[in-house]
Amino acid sequence: xxxxxxxxxxxxxxxxxxxxxxCTSSSIFNTWLWYKQDPGEGPVLLIALYKAxxxxxxxxxxxxxxxxxxxxxLNISASIxxxxxxxxxxxxxxxxxxxxxxxxxxxxxxxx
Amino acid sequence: xxxxxxxxxxxxxxxxxxVTLRCKPISGHNSLFWYRQTMMRGxxxxxxxxxxxxxxxxxxxxDRFSAKMPNASFSTLKIQPSEPxxxxxxxCASSWWGLGNQPQHFGDGTRLSIL
Numbered sequence: 631x632x633x634x635x636x637x638x639x640x641x642x643x644x645x646x647x648x649x650x651x652x653c654t655s656s657s658i659f660n661t662w663l664w665y666k667q668d669p670g671e672g673p674v675l676l677i678a679l680y681k682a683x684x685x686x687x688x689x690x691x692x693x694x695x696x697x698x699x700x701x702x703x704l705n706i707s708a709s710i711x712x713x714x715x716x717x718x719x720x721x722x723x724x725x726x727x728x729x730x731x732x733x734x735x736x737x738x739x740x741x742x
Numbered sequence: 743x744x745x746x747x748x749x750x751x752x753x754x755x756x757x758x759x760x761v762t763l764r765c766k767p768i769s770g771h772n773s774l775f776w777y778r779q780t781m782m783r784g785x786x787x788x789x790x791x792x793x794x795x796x797x798x799x800x801x802x803x804x805d806r807f808s809a810k811m812p813n814a815s816f817s818t819l820k821i822q823p824s825e826p827x828x829x830x831x832x833x834c835a836s837s838w839w840g841l842g843n844q845p846q847h848f849g850d851g852t853r854l855s856i857l
Contacts, residue, residue, distance in 0.1 A: 663845050672746075672833050672848030673785075718785065728773055728839045729798060730846060732785040 632657050632723045636733030643709055644741050651736040652703040653719030661722035662695050662702035663730065668715045676717075677704070709740050744768070746849035748834050754855045760822040763852045766815055767836030775846060776809055776819050777833040785833070791817065792839050803828075824856045 636653045643649055653662070661680055665673035677688050679695035679702060686693055692705045702721075706713055719733040747766040755761060767774045775790040789799040791811045799809070806825070811817040821828055831853050835846040 665848075670850070672835075672850045675845050675847065678845045728792070728837060728846075729775070729787055729790055731787075734784050 632731045634733040640737040642739045649706040653733045654701040658699040659721035663720040664704045665718045666715045748849035752853045758823045761824045763819040765817045765834030771836035773837045773839040775835040779831045826856045829856050
């Protein structure tokens with residue numbers, strides 16, 4: 631299957647700092663999604679991106695669909711302790727398909 | 743609104759036993775996905791259905807795994823016989839697929855331990 635390279639693998643930041651993580655692929659994707667997973671729960675959708683260049687915000691979260699369609703980034707501003715978790719990027723590769731390929735995740739730790 | 747509902751939340755059983763995981767997708771969704779999550783391999787898509795029809799089962803590890811979707815509101819993932827290496831968290835997700843795909847929404851998973 632298609633491979634999504636997500637970085638960094640883990641981050642330790644102070645509360646109040648901004649966070650940036652990204653996802654890249656060697657292939658073109660039609661949709662990019664960002665999910666967050668808390669311990670013992672399933673991934674929860676944060677932001678969905680459908681067009682190249684699209685920039686979308688959800689509260690303190692901002693994500694962009696790269697213009698090359700091969701990458702996406704997620705920014706979190708003014709981090710708080712509840713931002714702790716694992717963040718996954720995911721993409722839809724084939725036109726008309728709806729199966730997702732997932733990145734390996736970024737584990738975020740926020741130090742109060 | 744009810745999300746994706748999975749049962750059981752936890753299952754511990756001895757190797758060789760049959761395991762059945764259950765999923766109720768979000769009402770109105772016509773696509774259903776089964777994933778397996780492990781530390782080593784991350785989130786892997788096992789199989790998915792559109793309109794109750796299996797579309798891609800290439801992620802199913804081997805013949806011991808089978809999945810069914812007898813109707814739009816229910817799916818099962820069965821492992822028979824189970825082995826210790828099947829221990830993982832199994833997620834079900836659902837979405838609307840059609841003109842204008844919608845993102846997948848996940849259940850809280852079944853944590854499976856095979857002894």
